[in-house]
Amino acid sequence: MTNSINELESDAKCIFLIGTNTTENHPVIGYKIRQNVLKNGAKLIVADPRKIELAELADVYIPFKPGTDVALFNGMMNVIINEGLADSKFIENRTEGYEAMAEIVAKYPPEVAAEICGVDAEDIIKAARLYAESEASSVCYAMGLTQHSTGTDNVKSCCNLALLTGNLGKPGTGVNPLRGQNNVQGACDMGALPVVFTAYQNVTNDEARAKFEKAWGVTLSGINGLTLTKTINKAYEGEIKGLIVIGENPMVSDPDLHHVEEALEKLDLLLVQDIFLTETAKKADIVLPGVSFAEKDGTFSNTERRVQRVRKAISNVGDARQDWEILCDLSTRLGYPMSYNTPEEIFEEIRTLTPSYAGISYARLEGEGLPWPCPTEDHPGTPILHKEKFNRGLGLFHAIEYIEPAELPDDEYPIILTTGRSLYHYHTGTMTRKASGLDEFMPSNVVQISSPLAKANNIVDGEKIRVTTRRGSIELEAEVIDGIRENVIFTYFHFAETAANYLTNASVLDPVAGIPEYKVSAARIEKI
Amino acid sequence: MDIKLTIDGKEVVVPQGTMLIDACRQAGADIPTFCYDPDLKLAGSCRMCVVQPKGWRNLVASCVTPAQNGMVIETDSPDVIESRKVVLELMLSRHKLTCHTCEKDGECNLQDYCYRYGVTESRFDGKVHNLFKDDSNPFIERDYDKCIMCTRCVRACDEITGARAINIMDRGHHAKISTAFDGELVDSPCVFCGQCIMVCPVGALTSKIAAGKGKAAQNDKVLTTCTYCGTGCTLELNVKNDKIVGVTSNRDPELSPVNRGALCVKGRFGWDFVNSPERLTTPLIKENGEFREASWDEALGLAAEKIKGIKEQYGPDSLSMFSSARITNEENYLAQKLMRAAIGSNNVDHCARL
Amino acid sequence: MAQEYRVLLEYADKINPESASDYIKVGGYKGLEKARSMNPKDLTEEVKKSGLRGRGGAGFNAGMKWSFVPQYPETKYVVCNLDEGEPGTYKDRIICQKNAQALLEGMAICGYAIGSNQGYIYCRGEYPFVVELLKNAIGNAKESGALGEFNIEVRMGAGAYVCGEETALIESIEGHRGEPRFKPPFPGVEGLWRMPTVVNNVETFACLPFILTKGAEWFAGIGAKSYPGTKVLTLTGDIENATYFEVPTDYLLRDVIYELGGGVKGGKKLKAVQVGGTSGAFIPPQNLDTPIDFDSMGAIGAALGSGAVFVMDETRDIVDIVNRIAKFFEHESCGQCTPCREGTFHCKEIMEKINNGRGSLKDIENLKVLTRVMVKASLCGLGQAAPIPITSTLTHFEYEYLRKLM
Ligand SMILES: Cc1cc2nc3c(=O)[nH]c(=O)nc-3n(C[C@H](O)[C@H](O)[C@H](O)COP(=O)(O)O)c2cc1C
Ligand code: SF4
Ligand code: SF4
Ligand code: SF4
Ligand code: SF4
Numbered sequence A: 001m002t003n004s005i006n007e008l009e010s011d012a013k014c015i016f017l018i019g020t021n022t023t024e025n026h027p028v029i030g031y032k033i034r035q036n037v038l039k040n041g042a043k044l045i046v047a048d049p050r051k052i053e054l055a056e057l058a059d060v061y062i063p064f065k066p067g068t069d070v071a072l073f074n075g076m077m078n079v080i081i082n083e084g085l086a087d088s089k090f091i092e093n094r095t096e097g098y099e100a101m102a103e104i105v106a107k108y109p110p111e112v113a114a115e116i117c118g119v120d121a122e123d124i125i126k127a128a129r130l131y132a133e134s135e136a137s138s139v140c141y142a143m144g145l146t147q148h149s150t151g152t153d154n155v156k157s158c159c160n161l162a163l164l165t166g167n168l169g170k171p172g173t174g175v176n177p178l179r180g181q182n183n184v185q186g187a188c189d190m191g192a193l194p195v196v197f198t199a200y201q202n203v204t205n206d207e208a209r210a211k212f213e214k215a216w217g218v219t220l221s222g223i224n225g226l227t228l229t230k231t232i233n234k235a236y237e238g239e240i241k242g243l244i245v246i247g248e249n250p251m252v253s254d255p256d257l258h259h260v261e262e263a264l265e266k267l268d269l270l271l272v273q274d275i276f277l278t279e280t281a282k283k284a285d286i287v288l289p290g291v292s293f294a295e296k297d298g299t300f301s302n303t304e305r306r307v308q309r310v311r312k313a314i315s316n317v318g319d320a321r322q323d324w325e326i327l328c329d330l331s332t333r334l335g336y337p338m339s340y341n342t343p344e345e346i347f348e349e350i351r352t353l354t355p356s357y358a359g360i361s362y363a364r365l366e367g368e369g370l371p372w373p374c375p376t377e378d379h380p381g382t383p384i385l386h387k388e389k390f391n392r393g394l395g396l397f398h399a400i401e402y403i404e405p406a407e408l409p410d411d412e413y414p415i416i417l418t419t420g421r422s423l424y425h426y427h428t429g430t431m432t433r434k435a436s437g438l439d440e441f442m443p444s445n446v447v448q449i450s451s452p453l454a455k456a457n458n459i460v461d462g463e464k465i466r467v468t469t470r471r472g473s474i475e476l477e478a479e480v481i482d483g484i485r486e487n488v489i490f491t492y493f494h495f496a497e498t499a500a501n502y503l504t505n506a507s508v509l510d511p512v513a514g515i516p517e518y519k520v521s522a523a524r525i526e527k528i
Numbered sequence B: 001m002d003i004k005l006t007i008d009g010k011e012v013v014v015p016q017g018t019m020l021i022d023a024c025r026q027a028g029a030d031i032p033t034f035c036y037d038p039d040l041k042l043a044g045s046c047r048m049c050v051v052q053p054k055g056w057r058n059l060v061a062s063c064v065t066p067a068q069n070g071m072v073i074e075t076d077s078p079d080v081i082e083s084r085k086v087v088l089e090l091m092l093s094r095h096k097l098t099c100h101t102c103e104k105d106g107e108c109n110l111q112d113y114c115y116r117y118g119v120t121e122s123r124f125d126g127k128v129h130n131l132f133k134d135d136s137n138p139f140i141e142r143d144y145d146k147c148i149m150c151t152r153c154v155r156a157c158d159e160i161t162g163a164r165a166i167n168i169m170d171r172g173h174h175a176k177i178s179t180a181f182d183g184e185l186v187d188s189p190c191v192f193c194g195q196c197i198m199v200c201p202v203g204a205l206t207s208k209i210a211a212g213k214g215k216a217a218q219n220d221k222v223l224t225t226c227t228y229c230g231t232g233c234t235l236e237l238n239v240k241n242d243k244i245v246g247v248t249s250n251r252d253p254e255l256s257p258v259n260r261g262a263l264c265v266k267g268r269f270g271w272d273f274v275n276s277p278e279r280l281t282t283p284l285i286k287e288n289g290e291f292r293e294a295s296w297d298e299a300l301g302l303a304a305e306k307i308k309g310i311k312e313q314y315g316p317d318s319l320s321m322f323s324s325a326r327i328t329n330e331e332n333y334l335a336q337k338l339m340r341a342a343i344g345s346n347n348v349d350h351c352a353r354l
Numbered sequence C: 001m002a003q004e005y006r007v008l009l010e011y012a013d014k015i016n017p018e019s020a021s022d023y024i025k026v027g028g029y030k031g032l033e034k035a036r037s038m039n040p041k042d043l044t045e046e047v048k049k050s051g052l053r054g055r056g057g058a059g060f061n062a063g064m065k066w067s068f069v070p071q072y073p074e075t076k077y078v079v080c081n082l083d084e085g086e087p088g089t090y091k092d093r094i095i096c097q098k099n100a101q102a103l104l105e106g107m108a109i110c111g112y113a114i115g116s117n118q119g120y121i122y123c124r125g126e127y128p129f130v131v132e133l134l135k136n137a138i139g140n141a142k143e144s145g146a147l148g149e150f151n152i153e154v155r156m157g158a159g160a161y162v163c164g165e166e167t168a169l170i171e172s173i174e175g176h177r178g179e180p181r182f183k184p185p186f187p188g189v190e191g192l193w194r195m196p197t198v199v200n201n202v203e204t205f206a207c208l209p210f211i212l213t214k215g216a217e218w219f220a221g222i223g224a225k226s227y228p229g230t231k232v233l234t235l236t237g238d239i240e241n242a243t244y245f246e247v248p249t250d251y252l253l254r255d256v257i258y259e260l261g262g263g264v265k266g267g268k269k270l271k272a273v274q275v276g277g278t279s280g281a282f283i284p285p286q287n288l289d290t291p292i293d294f295d296s297m298g299a300i301g302a303a304l305g306s307g308a309v310f311v312m313d314e315t316r317d318i319v320d321i322v323n324r325i326a327k328f329f330e331h332e333s334c335g336q337c338t339p340c341r342e343g344t345f346h347c348k349e350i351m352e353k354i355n356n357g358r359g360s361l362k363d364i365e366n367l368k369v370l371t372r373v374m375v376k377a378s379l380c381g382l383g384q385a386a387p388i389p390i391t392s393t394l395t396h397f398e399y400e401y402l403r404k405l406m
C-alpha cells in the first residue's frame, strides 16, 4: 500500500474498491471502511462482479464483467478528463506520459466502456465524479484486480487513475493493494522473488550483485530466475529437477492442478518443509517439520509495509525445528555454512543489505512497529509513500488498451468461473481446516450461481452439480444467490478435495508478473 | 481552557470538557466502571461510576458528566459506597454466580468490585432468568444469565465491526441482549469477530474454542502478529503449560497499531491448528511410496546429497525454491540466501501472486 | 376564594378547538403577532419575567430553558410533550380538546424565540382522537395563515410511560427505542437529531399566548409568587366531583378536595391524597393546608407533578395501592440503568411479599436502602421518582406496613 490502513478509517473521503471483497478477505480493514462510511459519510465505490457485502453500503456499485478492468478505468478517466476534473497541477509537476495516456483514454467514452464492462454508463460517470471530486480518494484492490492475464495492465490503469487526480502522497489517498497473506509483503521485501535481492535490488544489476557477493562471500548468478508458475511448467518439461517448497501448497493453490501434479511427479527431488503433511508434502521425497507462528520469533511485514514482531509463545512441537535453523543446517551441509544464534542476528544482517529496513531494529519494533522505508535509526518510518516525489522522480502514466481475457466463454463453455476466498478459511486451508471452529462452521466448498442461471439449468439451492472447464471438472454443492452477474459462477479455492484450481488456467499468465488468470475461466455446469 | 476542581480534597486542573471520570482518575481515585468504554459511545447506564458533587441532590455518573469549574467531588462518600454496593447486589441478584467454572474468573469486573466493596451476596432475592443461549455456532458461548446489561457488546458490534448483529430486546427487568428475532447468531449478520467477547466485562460472552483450556486470567499472554491475512493484526496468544490455549487482543493503540484490539474470526478463533495432532513432529523420508520417520541428520543429509547431485549433473538452475508468504522475514531472507549463495540460482519465488 | 380561575380554559366549549377563526374571534393569535413584533431575545426575557415554569412536572422556568438554546445552528426544533402517560392525568388532553389553537400558538411563539420553524407534537398513543383533532387544527391554522412559516407535525407515541421523559421522547421521535439519554447534554443544546430542541409541556405552551397578550406582570401576579399562573388539575379516586379544574397556583390542597372536589365520596374520612401522578408522594391529612404550587408541595416532600390529584378514603389499603404502583414501575422501567431496571423489580417483589403477609422487618430495611439508592443513582426521572410512593408511605403510613408483616 502507498498509504496506511488506518487512513481508510478517517482520512479517506472516498474509497474505491475494485477486485477486493474486503470484509471477507481483510476483515479488519473492512470494518474500518464500513465505519468511515457509516460514521463519517465517506463515499464508497465498489466494482466487483459479485455483490459483495460492502456493495450494500456503496454510493455506486458497478457489477462489471470479470476481466474488463482496464476498460472501466479508461472509461472513468475519460469522464474525468472531459469534465475537467483532472488535477492539472499534479499532472504538470509530478508526472509524465500524460499525452499518450490521454490519447488512448479518449477512445473510451463512458458508453463504450460501459458496453465492454456490461454496466450502465451512468454508473461509470458517477464513480468517476465521486472519485475525482472528493478531497482524498483511496483506491484499494486485491487479487480480483491482479489475477488476470492482464493483471499488470490493471494495476497500471489503477495508478493512472490516482495520478490523474493527484490522489497520491497525501493522507487518505493512494493506490492500495491489500495483500492476501500475512507476509507476502515481507517475502517480497526479502527477495524471495526470482529477479531481485532484498529491497527490490535487481539480480541483473552488477552493483547490487557485487554488494551481495561481498556480503555473502560467493559469486552470484546474474540471470533472472523462474517464477513459481514457470517453475511448474519447466518441471513438467523436465528442466527443473529439484524443488524445495517451504510452507507453500502448490497442489491446491496453483492453477490447473492436474498439470501441477504431473509436474511434481516428474521431479527427482521434492523437498517440503511445512507444519502439516499438505497435499504437496504428500508428494514429497523428504519432509522436514518446521514450526508455526506461535513457536517462532521474527518479523512480518503487513500490507501497509509495517514491520511488526512475531513472538515465540511456546516450544517447538515434538521434534520439529525452527525454520531458520533448518535452512542454516541445510545450507551448511551444501557447503555454504550459515550460522546464527537468533532471528534477531539474521535481522541485523538484513538491515545491512536492505536500505529500506536499515533503520529498523528489534528494539525499535517494541510497540507500534515501523512502516518501511526506514533508512536510518532516527527515521520515523514512512506511512505514506510518494509524498514529495516518486521513486523514479516523476510518476509515469501508462497508455493502456483493453485486452479481452484469455479465455472467453463460448458455446461449449458458456459461463465465466471466478474464484476467491471466504471469511472462514485461508488460502489452501492448511491451517484453517485444522482450526476446529472454522472447519465446523464451513466444512466444505460451494459454488455460487445466480438464480436465473440456476433456473435455466434446473438447479436448486443445495444441489450437487458438476463444474467443468477445459482443465477438468469438480462436483460442488450449488448455492443459489442473487448478488452475482447472471453468467458468472464463483467458488472458493481453500478446499483440497474440491479444489477450484483443478479448473483454472495455467497456460496464460500475465506477461510481466506471471500471475495466472484465476478470475476468469470459461466453464459449464451440469446437473448430476 | 483549563478548569479547576477539587476531588477527594485534592485540587486538579483539567481541560474544559473533561469527563469527571478522567478528572477523578487524574486525582488518583480508582473509579469502578462496567458500561464505560473509552472506545465506544457513552452509555452512562450501569451507574457504577457514581460520585457525589458537593451540594448536588443526587449522585452523578462520572463517565458521562463533564467536570465543571469549582466542583467539589467526593468519590467515596457513604452515599457513593452504598450506591455502588447496591448496584453490585442488584447485578448479583440476576447473575448466575458460578465463578469456579467461569472462564472470566480472575479478570471479571463484577468479581473484582464485589471483592473491593465486600459484597459477598445480594440482599435481594434473585431470579436468574434462564437466558442462556444454546447457540449452535462453534465460536461464541452466550450465557446471558451472567449478563449485567452493560451493552458494551452491542456497541462494539455496531461501532467497531459494524455488523449490528445484536441489540437490546424487551424492557425493564426483562431487557436482554439478543439478535433481531432472539435467534441464533448464525441466523444474524454476525461475522464472529468476537469483538463482543473482547469488551464483555463479565463471563457472559466467552470463546468456545478456548473453553476449559485455561482461565484467561491465569494464562501468560504473548503479543504477536496474526498468521493469516496481510492486515497484520496484533493479537495475544494465551499460553498455559507450554500450550496455546486461547487468543485475546490488546486494545492499546501503541501495542496494537493496526487493529487496536479488533480481530476477525480467523484471528480470534482460528488458532487451534497449532495444537492439531496432525502437526508434523519428525522428519519423513519416502521409501517405495511410503513415508517413514527419520532423524534430522538422516533427512537433511539425504536432502543435501540429492541437491548436490542434481546441481552437479544439471547445473544450479535445474533447482528451484518456493519460499513462503507465511514464514518470517528472517526465514525468507535465509531461504533466498540459501538458493542464491549455497545453490547458485535465482530460482526462488513464493505465492505472492496466488 | 375557593373558585376556579379559568385562563387556558376560558373559552372551553364555547369555541371549536380545531378552528383558527373561532380562536381568532376571541383574541387568539394576537400573542404570536405581538411576539413577532419583538426581538427574539426580548421575547425570551418577557417569558422569563412572567415566571412561567414547566407544567410537565420538573417546574423549570420556561424562558430560562429557551435562553440556553444556542443561536448559531440553523436547524432547531420545538417539541410539545403530549405523552401524558401518568394514570389519572388527562389535563393535556383537556387543553387540546378545549383550546388546541392556544397550544399551536404557544409553540409558534417558542419557535420564534429560539429561531425554529419546525415543531413536533408527541401525542400519547392512547389518544388517537386527539391526534386527529390536532392535525385538523394545524391544517386549519396553516390555511388561515396564522402560523406563518412555522410547521407542526404530530407524532404518535409508542405507548410507553417513559417516553414522556423528554429525551426518551426525542429518541422515540427519531425512531429508536424509547430510552432516556443521560444529561448533559440537555435537549436545548443537543436534542432531536442532535440539534437544539426545546421540549415543553402542552400546558406550558398554552400559557404563552395569554402571557403575551396580557403581559408578563399580569401572569406573574396570579397565584403563588414562585410558580405563578393557573394550573389545570384532574381529580380522581374517592372524590365526589371527579373532574378537572383550573385554579390559581396558590390554591390550597384542602380546598381542591373539599371545595371544588365536593369532599371525599360518601362523606368518608380522608386517608391520603397522592398529588402529581403515580410517582407522587402520599400526603397525609395533616398536610392538606398546603398550596398546590411547586415549591410548597416540595416543602412537604411532595410534588405538584402533572397536577393529578388522587384521593383515598379511610377504607383504602395503602400497602396494596403502593404494591400496584410498584408493579406499574416494574413494567414501565426502560431497563437501561441498573438501579431502576433491577430496583423496580425488587421493589415490586418486596412490596408483594409484604402485601401478602410474608414480609419481615428486614424487608422494610431492604426497601429503604434500595429506594435510597434508586433516588440518588438512577439515570432518569423515572427511576429517581418511582420509589417516592414507597418512601412517602413508609414515612407517613409505616403502621400499615408493620400490620402486614409476618
Ligand atoms: C418518567 C417521566 C415521564 C414524564 N412524562 C411526562 C409527560 O407525560 N408529559 C410531560 O409534559 N412531561 C413529562 N415528563 C417531564 C419531561 O421530561 C419534561 O421535563 C417536560 O416535558 C418539560 O416540559 P415543561 O418544562 O414544560 O414541564 C416526564 C418525565 C419523566 C422522568
Ligand atoms: S461476534 Fe462480532 S459480529 Fe458477532 S455479535 Fe459479536 S461483535 Fe457482533
Ligand atoms: S453480554 Fe457482556 S458485554 Fe453484553 S451487555 Fe451483557 S455483560 Fe455487557
Ligand atoms: S485477525 Fe483477521 S484481519 Fe486481522 S490479520 Fe488476522 S486474518 Fe487478517
Ligand atoms: S431510571 Fe429507569 S427508565 Fe430511567 S433510564 Fe434508568 S432504567 Fe430507564
Ligand code: FES
Pocket (backbone or CB within 6 Å): B032, B033, B034, B035, B036, B043, B044, B045, B046, B047, B048, B049, B050, B061, B062, B063, B064
Ligand atoms: S461506568 Fe459510568 S455509568 Fe457505567
